Amino acid sequence: MNRPTATLLISCPDQKGLVAKFANFIYSNGGNIIHADQHTDFSAGLFLTRIEWELEGFNLPRDIISAAFGSIAQPLNAQWQLHFSDQTPRIAVWVSRQDHCLFDLIWRQRSQELRAEIPLIISNHPHLQGIAEQFGIAYHHIPITPDTKPDQEAKQLKLLQQYQIDLVVLAKYMQVLSSDFIAQFPRIINIHHSFLPAFPGANPYHRAYDRGVKIIGATAHYVTQDLDEGPIIEQDVVRVSHRDQVDDLIRKGKDLERVVLARAVRLHLQNRVLVYGNRTAVFA
């Protein structure tokens, strides 16, 4: 479906008639729904929905939709986002020294699996500059020490603004962001190289090896102020055995990290992830 669409992600207190109200809003304005999915979380008392419809033939002009829907949403105490499929999000990929997730994201963007621009790479190391050049992406090397961190984060924020970045992807960035930073730029996806909540923090593969687990995993999540505690978007696992040394775990883990991160970024870009509390509903 390459015709432009609009997507609403809505969460509101559950009550009768919500599906009808939202569907009527689209239908009465001449819209053709191409995807609608909803979920009621009874324990939270919340109704969550994703509705996507074609803009062609829709009677409301784009700049009116928000206000028009607002008058329905407000009495319902709904929280909602509106996205247009032909507004391409801009991603900054943040890396340290490992290149596998970066390469993978670039390849997927180039092959149109990810509908986004990647105009910016930020790293605390100079190692991956060559890849940036190879693909014509700006690369900013911003080393971080405990002392310089506040200043450097200010630089990073400025770059995000300058490059009009919509989403930061931490593609094995291996640095903790400050609460301050996250408060100012909250749209961040991280890949953690373990099956969270097992092995949060540093060196998860070494610790997985020491524990003697038979399966390892990777977790993509939104970044919040609590390290490795943000809402999980996607996880996957792979089997290991006593024959696998730490190096083997790292190697097998790289394949997981690439795929799990890419799936999460894709779901986010397609506006399929609705965060509520510390959880996500993924309308895949």
Add this chain to the structure above:
Amino acid sequence: MNRPTATLLISCPDQKGLVAKFANFIYSNGGNIIHADQHTDFSAGLFLTRIEWELEGFNLPRDIISAAFGSIAQPLNAQWQLHFSDQTPRIAVWVSRQDHCLFDLIWRQRSQELRAEIPLIISNHPHLQGIAEQFGIAYHHIPITPDTKPDQEAKQLKLLQQYQIDLVVLAKYMQVLSSDFIAQFPRIINIHHSFLPAFPGANPYHRAYDRGVKIIGATAHYVTQDLDEGPIIEQDVVRVSHRDQVDDLIRKGKDLERVVLARAVRLHLQNRVLVYGNRTAVFA
């Protein structure tokens, strides 16, 4: 959610306004939707949906719902089924000599994972009569030879009628049903011990071993007149290695067969499976 609900499974040619029309039908009659899911199959031009709502507070009496909804559905050329959650379906389990799927279904029914009655077991062998007795289920031993098949199938149909059976589950029955039988009683789920369409027909584990596959599977599907060609409800797989002999494949496969069959039966009983063409939409 233990309060009684009604569920509609609907498929109809795609057009604008369907979500709104169906949701309005529930809402305007005072119904509270607790699950709604839809899918548009653009290649088939079909809109498919499952809507479940609470009967409490719904203004239409049960015996009117069907007629009332029909007046909406007919102009849309919709096909639809209506189910009530407090009408417990009755299952006949058909077996040969293997007991693992039978045991599993009975255990799940007893532990209320499957909301159904199991009043009848039919087998072409006498071997599992003891299990039937243990759990107080009627057991009918109906041996089949090419010559006696038509007569025996007539007996089987009579039993299904007598026990008011809604669903036949072939739990490793290992016999092919005639087209005639299927035409007269089409609500049949089979578990096939391979990852279809690989290894249809007899002895799939032996053939999987001979082919040297590294993964084996099991497939639960509705039975149609073409052997092992019916709409697939659920599949799953397990890894094998060169160390696994045919006996190991059979043993590992049994765990798959139990789980895959149980999932499929549960999905069916919850009216989550919508068949269209030779495919299923599973609103899980």
Add this chain to the structure above:
Amino acid sequence: MNRPTATLLISCPDQKGLVAKFANFIYSNGGNIIHADQHTDFSAGLFLTRIEWELEGFNLPRDIISAAFGSIAQPLNAQWQLHFSDQTPRIAVWVSRQDHCLFDLIWRQRSQELRAEIPLIISNHPHLQGIAEQFGIAYHHIPITPDTKPDQEAKQLKLLQQYQIDLVVLAKYMQVLSSDFIAQFPRIINIHHSFLPAFPGANPYHRAYDRGVKIIGATAHYVTQDLDEGPIIEQDVVRVSHRDQVDDLIRKGKDLERVVLARAVRLHLQNRVLVYGNRTAVFA
């Protein structure tokens, strides 16, 4: 392979010639090796091996093998166990109120997937007595309170002795055993209903739900004095989504628990699990 075999599980400091020495011991005494597998853990400097050979045609009488092999093993500082396949191990299954793992173990034992006797069930609740009776297994109801625990554990130990139990399987026993007990009877396998080390301790499914994970797991491990910290034998996982409530996690988890526990018990019974440090080598 139903002819009787002997199996050696050996671990010793790595050095040259170990494969040759152990293989020569079997060969020079006329034995036919049917399975041999070894692993060198270079980080631990340990050589680990499992060797199984047919007793038919082996020149050493059974009661001599141990002494004969000891004279090879001692100079190598090897630790080793010797098992005969025709000595059937005796299992006590310990349960609380949930029956799914118990049922599963009994079914597998009856169908000869598990070569063992199950003469004894111990429970802190009376609920599953009926199952014991159904299958002709002794059932001892031993309720536990903090005050009575020492006395009750003494009773339990006495029962294990009386029934000549080789292995205790905690099939959702939901009680912590004292260090004292474990010291006196260390051959215990537990199934924990999470993907350890995530969610050790109580209520893992509730905590998995609260954390919003996308995959849940189960872990079978040997019991040590540190709760849920013993050597892991087997793990497996299943995918969940935002649609799955705690009850769904529990239901999906039961299927995992059954399969993971059964695999671990089978591997143990076939003498395929070699514990070293807090790890296992599984010669599957």
Add this chain to the structure above:
Amino acid sequence: MNRPTATLLISCPDQKGLVAKFANFIYSNGGNIIHADQHTDFSAGLFLTRIEWELEGFNLPRDIISAAFGSIAQPLNAQWQLHFSDQTPRIAVWVSRQDHCLFDLIWRQRSQELRAEIPLIISNHPHLQGIAEQFGIAYHHIPITPDTKPDQEAKQLKLLQQYQIDLVVLAKYMQVLSSDFIAQFPRIINIHHSFLPAFPGANPYHRAYDRGVKIIGATAHYVTQDLDEGPIIEQDVVRVSHRDQVDDLIRKGKDLERVVLARAVRLHLQNRVLVYGNRTAVFA
């Protein structure tokens, strides 16, 4: 383990003493075995083994090992291969228009996951020349028509000779090789984009979609004269649903293809794959 090693892959009719004989050959010449694995296929009456030992301290010069081992192997009717870890194999990657497997193999080779050289890319299309240039790899565009095939295959064979290629990897080459070609250069690994033996031949994703399967797969296998019938090295699968259109299957499948092909090539390069009959033992 970066010190140079030798590896023997041996298959021979089963008999007593084989483990001892092979281990003694290494030990008596001062070798330190770092990996040994064996398997007896009782149905085929075959003993299969992989033995890897360090060359440092081994008393036989490299150019003698083969002859020395031959005198042991011949009376046993053994078939065997000898490999040295410091002789880097040379790979030719063959592609059509899709770049995902090519990119992946190059990245893994660059990051030393695959110990091999990739000096040559052959394609029946010009599309991926840019990638070859980017990474400094020779690219030969050899279009194929039914008429030109014999001549073009002659060219291809010449290139393999010229570049001293040890292994051809068909990374979505989408062309069938002639029996003649395979007879002259039999060391070929192919990735097939289905879970063989399901959907051999063309358009497996379309056919998987049409069949309504709930899981799709990919298969890496050695190429033999029977299309998609060669010995399977590795397979893996991913779950799909009714929401996945053919394009989604293709996209999900690409991730499978990359990983499955890479695993198979890595296992082959580490001499862990022993072909016998139409099967493989994978000593992973």
